[in-house]
Amino acid sequence: MSTFVLAIDQGTTSTRAMLFRPDLSVAGLAQAEIAQTYPASGWVEHDPEGIWASVLTTVRAVLARADVPAASVAALGITNQRETTVIWDRATGAPIHPALVWQDRRTADLCANLKAAGHEPLVTARTGLILDPYFSATKIAWLLDFVPGARGRAERGELAFGTIDSWLLWRLTGGLHATDATNAARTALFDIHRGVWDDDLLAVFGIPRALLPEVRDCAGDFGTTRADLFGAAIPIRGVAGDQQAATIGQACFTPGMVKATYGTGCFALLNTGAEAHASRSRLLTTIAYQFGGQRTYALEGSIFVAGAAVQWLRDGLGLLRDAAESGPLAARADPDAGIYLVPAFVGLGAPHWEPDVRGALFGLTRDTGPEAFARAALESVCYQTHDLLAAMRADWPRGDAETVLRADGGMAASDWTMQRLADLLGLPVDRPVVRETTALGVAYLAGWTVGVYPEPEAFARAWRLERRFGPTLSSADRAKRLDGWHRAVRALRGMRAPLEGPSS
Ligand SMILES: Nc1ncnc2c1ncn2[C@@H]1O[C@H](COP(=O)(O)OP(=O)(O)O)[C@@H](O)[C@H]1O
Ligand SMILES: O=P(O)(O)OC[C@H](O)CO
Incomplete structure (x- = not known):
């Protein structure tokens, strides 16, 4: 009997394939890093063929390692880095350009022009988003203008656009062009209230409708994998953007x-x-999930640099051999040195939305060393989370909101960071037993669709706490540190235009 459920989690830095048993325990995991390309300042690209290859490799590896044939997999779910934009040729399946990654800022000027032309209120009213290079619409427009002939081919219906879920679905099924409502909600082309692609927005961004995939529920039929890929056809029964999948995996x-x-x-x-609660604090309104045509909404705060700051410590500065060394290194820093990193490496996300500012380190002295860098990098993630939750509280002042934060993702492995997060938020932070909540969430969707997993209420009851980090800072100490952070952010925002190097 087919009882295993497979999840593909295609993230920004790596692809994971995870196999889950009927009791939701993990039967296997395979992971492959994917290459990051930075062709110019603020530009970030991925190779769609490399992403596809990483999916084939990891799925084959996890099935082989767990000794589970594809025929024993009841369903497959796909979750993905969102917004990242691929356009490919429908006839050949070949991408016309590398993928423009969600972090890519090359369309900042286009966004500024559209804002100046007064289009942002329409974008926000229909999509819950703002005009920022983060979202897919301006990335699509850039590709259509930059790649010779692309606009004409798009208008003739020869090209297909997709976020990474669509790209993988196309390749896995051999030509299904579909996405789910959560991924569609991140394009800035999808009316999240009516659940349809929006003609007015297509006109604003100059995007032909013929490029777009069909939008489906998160839990449902997305075809089957080609039988030759893994040895048997696997039904694809769940798709969700990775943050929405994590929301489901955390049973929120x-x-x-x-x-x-x-x-x-x-x-x-x-x-x-x-x-669909409209934000007054520059948060995003987005679709959390769509089941049976019914949409559930979320307010979202998006920070562009979290673990990426740890990668910078490791790969950019060479201060760490491994990301796991960051917490122990930070623990050795002087806690009162007053050093703040504002990691605006690709601009600032919510609630500031400043695509043009770049990062800065405040409070350096002659004796500032690697420990202080590590501490400032990890704390920057906590401070930014604080600002997101403060915005949420302002937007949605309900009594039951935010009494506790459920945390997950690669960086949640760091005990030091989770404790500091609780301290700087003044809230308990709960870390679940299964930290791969993104993969778990989409595996749940796929398994639920085929009847291997129970209804959401029962799944929520099965959520297990691994560790609660309780706040330990006094409120005066917390306020003092938050004040330092906010002064650093204000100072940085005062330097809006990126600094130019000497002209050559
Ligand atoms: N023990 C750790 N302490 C701090 N950061 C960590 C730790 N382990 C992983 N990270 C960071 O977490 C990130 C990877 O998390 P992951 O959830 O795999 O990311 P993504 O889905 O974006 O590829 C990396 O940026 C890495 O630097
Ligand atoms: O790859 P992650 O986990 O950093 O997630 C990326 C987000 O989906 C971007 O919106």
Whole structure:
């Protein structure tokens, strides 16, 4: 009998394939890093063929290692880095250009022009988003303008656009062009209230409708994998953007529940139920999930640099051999040195949305060393989370909101960071037993669709706490440190335009 459920989690820095048993325990994991390309300042690209190859490798590896044939897999779920934009040729399946990654800022000027032309209110009203290079729409427009002939081919229906879920679905099924509502909600082309692609927005961004995939529920039929890929056809029964999948994996099904996922970036989502709550604090309104045509919404705070700051310590500065060394190194720093890193490496995300600012380190002295760098990098993630939750509280002042934060993602492995997070938030931080909540969430969707897993209420009851980090800082100490952080952010925002090097 087919009882295993497979999840593909295609993240910014790596692809994971995870196999889950009927009791939701993990039967196997395979992971492959994917290459990051930075062709110019603020530009970030991925190779779609490399992503596809990493999916084939990891799925084959996890099935082989667990000794589970594809025929024993009841369902497959796909979750993915969101917004990242691929356009490919429908006839050949070949991408016309590398993928423009969600972090890519090359369309900042285009966004500024569209804002100046007064289009942002329409974008926000229909999509819950803002005009920022983060979202897919301006990335699509850039590709259509930059790649010779692309616009004409798109208008003739010869090209297909997709976020990474669509790209993988196309390749896995041999030509299904579909996505789910959570991924569609991140394009800035999808009306999240009506659940349809929006013609007015397509006109604003100059995007032909013929490029777009069909939008489906998160839990449902997305075809089957080609039988030749893994030895047998596997039904694809769940798709969700990775932050929404983590919200599901953390069982945040009740309005007021919040999770934050610490991967390359950090994304905090507050479930607001059937209400698409408009933010007054520059948070995003987005679709948390769509089941049976019914949409549940979330307020989202998006930070572009979380684990990426740890990668910078490791790869950029050479201060660490391994990301896991960051917490112990930070623990050796002087706690009162007053050093703040504002890691605006690709601009600032929520709630500031400043694509043009770049990072800065404040408070350096002659004796500032690697320990202080590590501490400032990890604390920057905590401070930014604080600002997101403060914005959520302002937007959605319900009594049951944010009494606790559920945390997950690669960086949640760091005990030091989780404790500091609780301290600087003044809230308990709960870390679950299964930290791979993104993969778990989409495996749950796929398994639920085929009847291997129970209804959401029963799944929520099965959520298990591994460790609660309780706040230990006095409120005066917390306020003093937050004040330092906010002064650093204000100073940086005062330097809006990126600094130019000497002209050559
Ligand atoms: N023990 C740790 N302490 C601090 N950061 C960590 C630790 N382990 C992993 N990370 C960071 O977490 C990130 C990887 O998390 P992951 O959830 O795999 O990200 P993504 O889905 O964006 O690829 C990396 O940026 C890495 O630097
Ligand atoms: O790859 P992650 O986990 O950093 O997530 C990326 C987000 O989906 C971008 O919106």
